[in-house]
Amino acid sequence: MTERTVVIGAGPNGLSCAAGLARHGHKVLCLEAAEAPGGMAAGFDVAEGYRVPGFAQWQYPSDASSTGTSIDTIVLSPDASTVRIDAESVSGVSDRDQQAWAAFLERYLAFAKALQPLMDAPPPRLKHFPAADRKTLLRLAWKLRVGLGRDEMYEFLRVVGMNIFDLLNEHFDDERLKAAVAFDAVLGNAMGPRTPGTVLTWLHRLRGRLNGPMQSAASYLPNLLSDVDSAGVDVRCGSAVQRILIDDETVTGVELANGEQIAATTVISGVDAKTTFLKLAGTRDLDAMFATRVHQVRDAGVVGHFSLALSEMPTIRDVDARSMGHRYLLVPDMRGIERAYNAVKYAEASTSPLIEFTFPSVHDASLAPKGHVLSASVLYVPAKLSDADKLALEQRIRDALRSIMPDLDDKVRATHLLAPDDIATRCGHAHWHHGELSLHQSLMMRPVYGAAQYTTPISGLFLCSAGCHPGGDLGGRAGRNAAAAILAGGHG
C-alpha cells in the first residue's frame, strides 16, 4: 500500500493502532496536537525538575510475556490499620475475608477470562450477523457455558448487570477491602458503587489482570514509543487537526490548525467520537440520527489529577519506608464513595475526595532527580473548577494526605491540580474511556451504533480511541483491535 494513512492523536490507542498498521505496510503519519506524544499517558512537569509520567497510576501488562515489577495496592486510613492487596492475596483483614477474597478473585478472573473473546475482536453485529461475528459470540457462549460450567454461568448472568456495592456486601465484611474494589470499579467513570453496571466495569478492569499483576505505569509510554518507532510510524507533534476533509462521504485527508492540508486515503481518529464527528468531520455528511447518537454519548470526565513535588520521601503511617513503590488508596467506605459521587452530579467537587496515589519517582528516578514526586488521581471532580474551588479542593486533598503522612508539609516544594477540563485542554479529552463504560455504551453500541466496528459512515474514516470497544486504560486494546479491523478490510 502506498497511499498515506493518517492517525489523529498520539495517545495510547492512536499509537497502538499506528504501530499495528505500519507493521503491515501502511505508510502511517500520526498527528499529535501536543508538543509530545502520549496523550493521557504523556508525562508533564509539575515543577522544575519534577515530572509525573502521565495520568494513570498503574498499568496491567499488555501481554502475558511482560516482565515488569509488580506493585501492591495498599488501602490507608487515618484511624485504622492498612489493608494490603497483592497479586494473590489480601492481608490486614479477617481470616474469613482473606478466604473469601481468594475464592472471589478466582471466580471473577474466570469471568473476565470468559469475556475475553469479546474484548479481542470488533464487537459482534446482530443484524445480518456475519460469520466472523457469529464466531465471536459462539466463542463467548462456549467460554461461558463450558468454560465456567452451569452454576458459574448462572452466577455470571446474575451479577453482570449488578452494582458493585451489593455484590461486595454479599462477600466481605471489611469496609476497607470493599472500598478498594469499589474504587477500581468506578475509577474513570461518572459512577458510584451503587450505579448499575459497576460489576461489569470492574470485570473490564480485571481483564488486564489476566496478563499479570499490576505494575507501575512509569514504563508504559517509553515502551510503546520504542515499539512505534521500530514499526516506522512518522509521529508529528504540535500538529493539531482542525478538520477531517471529506468529499461526498469519502475521506480525502485532514487539515491542520495552520491550514496545511494532508491528503490521505485512510484516516483513523484516536480522538473521541464527539470531537471526531461533530467538530472535525461535521454533520453535513452524516445521517441525522447517527449524529444525534454521537451527540448523546455520555463522556463527562470526573477524575482530577493532583501532584506534589517533594524534597524527600515522606513517611506513610503503617507503611515500611522501603516499600514506597506501591499504589496507595485513601478512600472512605463504600457509602462514603457513594456520597463523594453525589457531589459531582451537582457539578461540585467531593468534600471527602477519593485519592489514589503513587510515587512514580521510586520506579524512575529521572522524574525527580532532587527528590520525589507524588501523583494522584482524585475523584470526584467536576469538569470545571473556579480558582477558589480549586484552592479549597487542594486543601482537602492535602488535609487527607497529611492525615496519613504527618511529615508531608515540610517536604512539599510545589503542588499541581488539574480539573477534568484542564486535562482535556492538555490531551483532548478528560474521560479515561472517552465515554462511560456503561451497558448502553458497550459492545455494538460503543461509541455508538453505526460506528462500533471501528468503521464509520464516512468511507475511509475509522475510529481507534478509548471511546471504542473495549474501552480505555493503558494497553491500547481499542487501537490494536482497530488496526486489525482495518487490515482485515473493514471499510467505512
Place this chain on the structure above:
Amino acid sequence: MTIEHTHFRTALTRSPFIGRIEAMTRTEDWATWNTYKTPRVVDKLSTEYFAARSSCSIMDLTPMEKYRIRGADARTYLDRLVTRDINKLAPGKVTYVVWCDDAGKVVDDGTVFQLADNDYRLCAQQHQLDWLRLSALGFDVDIDVETHDVAALAVQGPTSWSVLETAGFKGLETLPPFQMMTVEFAGTDILVSRTGYTGDLGYELWMSPDAALHVWDALFAVRDRYDVKCLGLDALEMLRIEAGFIMPGFDFMIAEAAVRDGRARSPFEAGIGWLVNLDKGPFTGRRALREEKARPPERRLVKLVVEGNKPVGEAYIFKGKHGEQVGEVRCTTWSPILKANLALADIRFINGKRPDDLWARFDYQKEIQWSSGWARCEFRAKPFYNPEHRFATPPQPF
C-alpha cells in the same frame, strides 16, 4: 395576533375560520387534525367533491404544521434534510419534498417555500419539530413553529383563479405552478402559492390570523356567481387519491411510528422515488437509499384501477385470480369524475418485477350479509386524474 391556545379548556384548537365553518355545517361531522377542530363533511360529500372538480372548493389549512427555517445554514440544512436538491429552489419557488431517517425510510413529506435567501417555510401534515431539531445538530439554523401564527386556506378547482380574481386577489394570472407571490388584499399582504393537494388548478393562501375572516368572507361572497363550497377531509381523500398523492402515516407507516421491522417505507417503495436525488450530495438516508436502489425492488405502492363499482376498502391483492397473495389495498375511492374504482396498493414484487395479472379479493356487505368477490386490477403509472387546466398559465377564466 396568534391563535389562542385554549386546548386545556376545550380539547380542540380553534382555527380563525372555525366559526364560519360551524355556521355552515349541516352535518356536525368533525375530526381533529393536529389538535384543530376540522370538518370531515361540511355539507354533503358529493357537493364538496364536485365543487373541487368542476368549480371551486375552499379548505381550512391552518392545522397544517408550518415551520420557519432561517439562518446562515438554512439552505444546506434543508438540503441535508430532504432527498431533493434544494439548491434548485429560489426565492418565490415551492417544491414538494420527502425526508427520511438514516435507514432511508420516509419520516414525512411536505412542501418547502423559499421566502428569501436562507429563509424557508416547511409545511407538513404531521408534527415534525423533533425530527427537524435533531437534524439541526451542527447547522446554524433557527427553527420556529409558525403553525398557530399563520392561517391558511386552500382554494382549489377549475374556477379557483376566477374566484380569487373576482374576490379581489389581483395579478395571479401570471403565477405558474409551484411558485408564489404576495398579493395585497384589503390592506394586508397575503402570500399566495400555486399549490395544492387535489390535483387540480389551485392556490394556497397564507395569512396573518387577523386577516383570516376578511379573506374568507371575500371568497364566499362570490358564491352566487361560482359554486364555492367548504371542503372537508372526506372529499379531500377522494380528490387526493384521484390525483395519485400519497399520505404518509395512512398509506404506509412512517419511520418514527413504525415499531415492527419492515413496516416503514422508503420513497422508492412509496412510489415517490422520483423525489430522490442520489447525486446531489449527502442527505439523511442517502447511504441506505443508494444500497436499496442497487438491489432489485422488493415492493412498491402502486396505483390500481379496480374493475367494477364495488368499493374494495380492505382487500388483499393476488397475482392471478385465486393465485399468490402479493399485496394489500392501502386506500381506495370511487372516482365520480372517472367513473372508476381507484386504489393505492402496497405490492410485493417478484424477482424485482411488479407482478402482472393483479386481482383484488374484497368483501362487501349487501343487506347486512357479507359476500366476497374478485376484481381485476389495472396498473397505472400516471396519476388517475391530471387535467391540462391544472398547469395552464394563465389559468382558464370562467
